[in-house]
Amino acid sequence: MSATHTEGALPHEPEKATLEGRNKVLGFWLFLGGEAVLFGTLFATFLALRNQTNEGPTASELFQLPMTAITTLILLVSSLTSVFAVQAMHRHKVGALRGWLAITVLLGLAFLCLEIYEFAEYVHAEKFGMTTSAFSSAFYTLVGFHGAHVAFGVVWISILIGQLFKKGLTVVTAPKIYVSAIYWHFIDVVWVFIFTVVYLLGKVG
Amino acid sequence: MAHAHSVKRHKGLMDWLTTVDHKKIAILYLLAGGLFFAIGGIEAILIRLQLIKPMNDFVSAQTFNELITMHGTTMIFLGVMPVIFALMNAVIPLQIGARDVAFPFLNSLGFWTFLFGGLLLNLSWIMGGAPDAGWTSYTPLSTNTYSTSHGVDFYTVGLQIAGLGTLIGGINFLATIITMRAPGMSFMRMPMFTWTSFITSAMILFAFPAITVGLVLLSFDRILGANFFEVANGGNPVLWQHIFWIFGHPEVYILILPAFGVISEVIPTFSRKRLFGYSSMVFATILIAFLGFMVWAHHMFTTGLGPVANALFSIATMLIAVPTGIKIFNWLFTMWGGQIRFTSPNLFAIGFIPTFVMGGVTGVMLASAPADFQFHDTYFVVAHFHYVIVGGLVSGLLAGLHYWWPKMFGRMLNETLGKISFWFFIIGFHLTFFVQHFLGLMGMQRRVFTYLPNQNFDTLNLVSTIGAILMGIGILVFLINAFATWAKPKGVANDPWEDGRTLEWTIASPPAEYNFKQIPLVRGIDAFWKEKMAGNKEMTPAEPLGPIHMPSPTILPFVMSVGIFIAGLGFMFSKEQFSNSFMSMIFNNWIVVIIGLVITFGSMLLRSLYDDHGWHIEVEELEEEGVKA
Numbered sequence: 001m002s003a004t005h006t007e008g009a010l011p012h013e014p015e016k017a018t019l020e021g022r023n024k025v026l027g028f029w030l031f032l033g034g035e036a037v038l039f040g041t042l043f044a045t046f047l048a049l050r051n052q053t054n055e056g057p058t059a060s061e062l063f064q065l066p067m068t069a070i071t072t073l074i075l076l077v078s079s080l081t082s083v084f085a086v087q088a089m090h091r092h093k094v095g096a097l098r099g100w101l102a103i104t105v106l107l108g109l110a111f112l113c114l115e116i117y118e119f120a121e122y123v124h125a126e127k128f129g130m131t132t133s134a135f136s137s138a139f140y141t142l143v144g145f146h147g148a149h150v151a152f153g154v155v156w157i158s159i160l161i162g163q164l165f166k167k168g169l170t171v172v173t174a175p176k177i178y179v180s181a182i183y184w185h186f187i188d189v190v191w192v193f194i195f196t197v198v199y200l201l202g203k204v205g
Numbered sequence: 206m207a208h209a210h211s212v213k214r215h216k217g218l219m220d221w222l223t224t225v226d227h228k229k230i231a232i233l234y235l236l237a238g239g240l241f242f243a244i245g246g247i248e249a250i251l252i253r254l255q256l257i258k259p260m261n262d263f264v265s266a267q268t269f270n271e272l273i274t275m276h277g278t279t280m281i282f283l284g285v286m287p288v289i290f291a292l293m294n295a296v297i298p299l300q301i302g303a304r305d306v307a308f309p310f311l312n313s314l315g316f317w318t319f320l321f322g323g324l325l326l327n328l329s330w331i332m333g334g335a336p337d338a339g340w341t342s343y344t345p346l347s348t349n350t351y352s353t354s355h356g357v358d359f360y361t362v363g364l365q366i367a368g369l370g371t372l373i374g375g376i377n378f379l380a381t382i383i384t385m386r387a388p389g390m391s392f393m394r395m396p397m398f399t400w401t402s403f404i405t406s407a408m409i410l411f412a413f414p415a416i417t418v419g420l421v422l423l424s425f426d427r428i429l430g431a432n433f434f435e436v437a438n439g440g441n442p443v444l445w446q447h448i449f450w451i452f453g454h455p456e457v458y459i460l461i462l463p464a465f466g467v468i469s470e471v472i473p474t475f476s477r478k479r480l481f482g483y484s485s486m487v488f489a490t491i492l493i494a495f496l497g498f499m500v501w502a503h504h505m506f507t508t509g510l511g512p513v514a515n516a517l518f519s520i521a522t523m524l525i526a527v528p529t530g531i532k533i534f535n536w537l538f539t540m541w542g543g544q545i546r547f548t549s550p551n552l553f554a555i556g557f558i559p560t561f562v563m564g565g566v567t568g569v570m571l572a573s574a575p576a577d578f579q580f581h582d583t584y585f586v587v588a589h590f591h592y593v594i595v596g597g598l599v600s601g602l603l604a605g606l607h608y609w610w611p612k613m614f615g616r617m618l619n620e621t622l623g624k625i626s627f628w629f630f631i632i633g634f635h636l637t638f639f640v641q642h643f644l645g646l647m648g649m650q651r652r653v654f655t656y657l658p659n660q661n662f663d664t665l666n667l668v669s670t671i672g673a674i675l676m677g678i679g680i681l682v683f684l685i686n687a688f689a690t691w692a693k694p695k696g697v698a699n700d701p702w703e704d705g706r707t708l709e710w711t712i713a714s715p716p717a718e719y720n721f722k723q724i725p726l727v728r729g730i731d732a733f734w735k736e737k738m739a740g741n742k743e744m745t746p747a748e749p750l751g752p753i754h755m756p757s758p759t760i761l762p763f764v765m766s767v768g769i770f771i772a773g774l775g776f777m778f779s780k781e782q783f784s785n786s787f788m789s790m791i792f793n794n795w796i797v798v799i800i801g802l803v804i805t806f807g808s809m810l811l812r813s814l815y816d817d818h819g820w821h822i823e824v825e826e827l828e829e830e831g832v833k834a
Contacts, residue, residue: 019384023307027380030410034372038414041448045422045433052439054432130431134439137431141422159813172816 010092014174021175028179032186039190042145043197046138050202054133057126059202068199071114072191075150078107079188082181089177094169097177101161104184108154115147139198146194149187156180215758223758225309226718230316231294231613235606237320238287244327245279246680248272253637253673256666259658269654270337271356275330277340278360281456282367283323285598289463290316290374292605293402295613297378299709299716300396302387302725302732307380309756310812315373317766322367325773329359336360339652341449342423344434344442349427355777361424362773368413368420369769375409378402387708388747389727393487396707396731397480398605400487401466404494408459411498416452419445428780443508450501458497461593462490464601465532468554471604472536474704475551476543479731482535489528489535496525506577515574522572529565533558548702549623553604556631557597564592567642582652585645591638603630603683608702610687615695615715622686630679636672640665706734711744719753722827750828752821759817765808772801 011017015025050059085100119140122128130140157180160173167173215223224230252272255263264272298306306312329335336356338347347357382403386395395403423445425431432438434445473480480486502510502518536558545551567589571577580586603626610618644665649656656662700710708725709716711733723746729735736744775797783789791797 023380023384026384027308027311027376030376030379034376034410034414037411038418041415041418041451045418045444045448048441048444049433049439052432052441054439130425130429131438132432134432134435134441137422137425137433137440141425141431159810163814167816176813 010169010171010174012090014089014092014169014171015178017171017174021171024175024179025182028182032182035186039142039145039193042138042142043193046142046198049134049138050198052134054135056132056136057122057128059135059198062122062126062128063199063202065199065203067114067118068195071111071118072195074107074111074114075188075191078104078111079185081107082184086178086181089169089174092169094164097169098161098164101157101164101177105154105157105161108150108157108184112147112150112154115143115150119144143194143198146187146190149190153180153184153187157184219760220758222763223313223760225305225313225756225758227294227298227306227309227312228613228715230312231291233316233320234287234291234294235613237316237323238284238291241279241283241323241327242285242288245276245284246677248276248279250673250677252276253670255654256656257670258667259656259663261655264654266654267337270339270652271335273652274336274339274342274356274360275327278326278336278364279323281340281460281594282364282371283319283326285460285594285602286371287319288602288606289405289460290319290371292398292463292467292602292609293374293378296609296709297381297399297402298385299612299712299720300399300707301382301385301390302708302721302727303381303385304720304724304753305385305756306377307385308377310759310762310817311373311377313759314762314765315370315377317370317762318373318769319367319370321766321770322363322365322370322773325366325770326359326363329356329363332359341453342445343449344423344426344445345436347423347445348434355781358424358427358777361420361427362777365417365420365424366766366769366773368417370766371409372413372417375406375413378406379410382406387721387724387727390732393484394727394730394732397469397483397486398463398466401462401469401490404490405459405462408455408462408494408497412452412455412459415448416456419448419452422448424776428776443505446505446508447501450504451498454501454504455494455497457590457593458493460598461601462493464557464598464605465490467601467605467608468536468557469532470707471550471554471608472539473731474608474702474706475546475548475554476540477704478539478543479706479734480535481538481541482531483730485531486535489531492528493525496521496528500525503572503574503577506574507581512574519572519574523569526565526569533562533565546704548607549618549620549627550604550608552624552627553600553607553630556627557600557604560592560596560600560631560634564589564597567592580645582650583645584641584649584651587651588638588641588645591641596634596638600630603627606683609709610690611697611701612709612714612716614690615697616690616693617697617701618686618690622682622689626679626682626686628679629675629682633672633675633677633679637669637676638672640668640672644669700733706731708732708744719755719822719827722753723750724748750824752823753827754819754821756819757817759812761808761812765805768801768804768806768808770801771804772798775799775801 015021081100081104085097085104088096088100128136130137160176160180163173163176221229221233251264252269255261255269294306294312298304332355334354334356336342336359337354338352338357338360342357342360345351382395382399422431422433426433426435426440432440434440434442436442469480469486500518500522502514503522506515567585571580571586571589607618607623610616644662647661649662656666697714699713701714708727711725712721725732725744726747732744775792775795778792779795779798781792783792
């Protein structure tokens with residue numbers, strides 16, 4: 001079974017040092033397969049209903065591409081910083097690892113703030129709520145599901161930073177960090193699709 | 206050098222609430238599945254009693270709608286799924302030579318979320334009316350306009366929670382089969398039941414999130430006032446049909462594939478022959494799974510998708526008959542020239558083959574779009590899917606339960622009672638459903654609570670009801686068998702059928718907590734049979750005797766599921782007008798939802814913060830038990 005490693009004797013890829021760690025990484029990839037179907041179904045729903053505006057605001061009236069471009073940039077950069085975090089983990093630099101994770105969390109928070117601002121703007125200024133039209137329901141559900149995933153990731157990675165302070169980098173904490181990084185990339189990829197299918201297509205399609 | 210951790214051992218009820226042992230979770234799944242199966246069975250008998258004669262008023266039209274909805278939903282999601290999971294849990298780790306599943310904690314979590322989802326759904330009977338929009342819950346019938354009670358809310362929320370449990374179970378088995386196989390057990394040496402469970406788990410992973418989204422959309426429409434299916438506000442009811450069947454069609458293969466696996470284990474054992482065409486069996490299974498995702502619109506031929514879509518889905522559906530036919534012939538060729546023993550599991554397995562073929566033939570008939578316009582929504586369809594799900598799947602499950610019962614419980618089921626239950630079941634089954642083909646062809650509509658006399662429906666319906674009662678007796682005999690066996694002492698041999706071929710028969714019945722004292726070395730397909738043929742009494746170990754690491758029992762999965770249950774109830778009643786001001790305060794302000802989510806996410810946090818180091822069974826303990834045995 002799992003050999004116990006003491007700190008300093010960590011292998012290059014501590015997330016794959018134990019069977020539990022390898023299982024966790026594999027299980028998480030499988031979970032993301034399910035998540036892909038979940039978002040796929042939400043995208044299909046959105047595509048089916050995106051022109052059903054029920055005399056409410058349409059996509060091209062609502063969306064502001066400059067702001068969405070900024071949120072996209074923020075999230076893409078946060079994906080890069082989480083890569084730096086995993087690279088720091090592979091070099092066993094716990095300080096750098098914590099730092100990059102913290103930057104990732106901050107970028108995630110910035111994204112969330114902009115998204116909440118955007119939603120509030122739509123609801124109050126544009127009178128575009130969940131019940132306005134089939135388009136609005138599909139929009140809030142798809143983008144909201146993604147936002148909830150980002151929020152979960154922000155809390156999760158923050159907790160992991162705390163665990164790094166308390167427990168350090170071990171063969172138990174490493175798989176958690178690795179898996180959270182995969183998760184973060186996944187929600188980033190989903191956002192790329194949202195940016196394309198919801199915002200770009202809404203503006204020009 | 207392994208270090209021992211002290212671990213708290215629970216007894217009695219706490220042991221069952223906290224267990225992470227796959228063998229105990231299997232028994233929990235079996236108990237829960239049995240309970241829901243009984244509820245669904247009673248509903249079926251009530252439906253048949255209502256239809257026993259024309260213009261009957263045994264139940265009202267509304268109750269009838271609730272009965273058919275809950276019968277279908279309960280049987281599919283809460284009755285047969287957990288029994289499948291019971292067999293998967295009991296057998297897969299043993300068949301692949303593993304000490305446990307990849308994620309024992311998740312295994313427990315999957316069970317408890319499934320159970321609480323099922324309980325929530327069935328609470329509807331005593332909380333203002335069960336769902337009544339059919340098990341498919343088609344919109345707009347299931348939207349607020351036409352379904353004003355909370356019935357459909359119980360359906361959407363209960364199934365979401367239960368579905369979460371199923372999804373967790375699926376991921377767990379995929380990872381278990383990929384990473385936990387014993388040395389030498391390559392993919393193409395895996396027993397067929399493990400193979401079909403593997404494919405079923407993959408299908409669960411890719412099908413269940415779709416229904417989750419569908420249920421979320423429907424509950425958003427009903428509770429938050431969204432417009433996904435509200436035509437007046439731009440919604441589209443056909444969207445529900447697509448989402449439902451994109452899940453729903455793979456679901457029927459999710460159900461039947463493990464039964465194929467059981468049959469592929471039972472028939473070779475009792476024919477004393479290796480399974481004919483093992484690799485073609487594997488590829489047929491994969492092909493069925495692949496095609497299973499491509500045919501959902503054959504449930505929607507009459508929706509009006511147009512001739513091109515109908516033709517494509519028609520052809521794709523007919524294609525599935527090819528890999529299924531390969532399987533049927535492989536079973537027949539396995540029996541050909543074998544030394545067949547007609548034990549009770551083998552009776553169920555042999556009964557499965559012609560019954561399932563009949564269900565398959567009507568399936569090909571239904572796949573023809575023009576003919577389907579005639580069959581659609583008649584008892585012909587009801588007869589077809591009961592032939593594949595009851596005559597196929599339930600027969601397969603009963604074969605598997607009789608076959609693995611000694612391994613799960615350490616006691617043999619009584620053979621005489623087993624055979625009595627088989628004959629009641631199979632005769633009752635064909636009486637019930639064979640005549641329904643003709644009822645359907647003569648135009649009897651499904652889901653209608655009664656019918657007028659003198660349309661040639663009367664006699665056939667009476668026959669069908671008598672058959673249902675006979676089938677019920679068959680199941681009762683099985684239950685009596687199970688309870689009578691309980692009274693007997695444990696202690697059957699490792700290999701009670703004497704012709705066991707796979708690894709589960711090399712260890713004690715029931716197995717020790719750690720399954721294998723030493724992980725075995727696998728040297729071919731049917732690993733145990735290969736050793737037997739080489740004159741060996743047991744497997745060659747692949748590792749020296751050493752301390753065994755075990756996961757700690759934990760109550761967290763149970764608590765997490767309670768949290769989801771509370772949150773689900775809170776969500777359902779968030780827009781309810783309560784006369785009691787305290788109730789409206791906690792429900793209408795989402796306080797109940799928040800409490801439930803805090804419980805669930807709090808437990809998740811605890812799980813993350815406190816590492817489970819597990820505990821070890823030391824070599825001395827293992828040797829002591831060896832002496833005792």
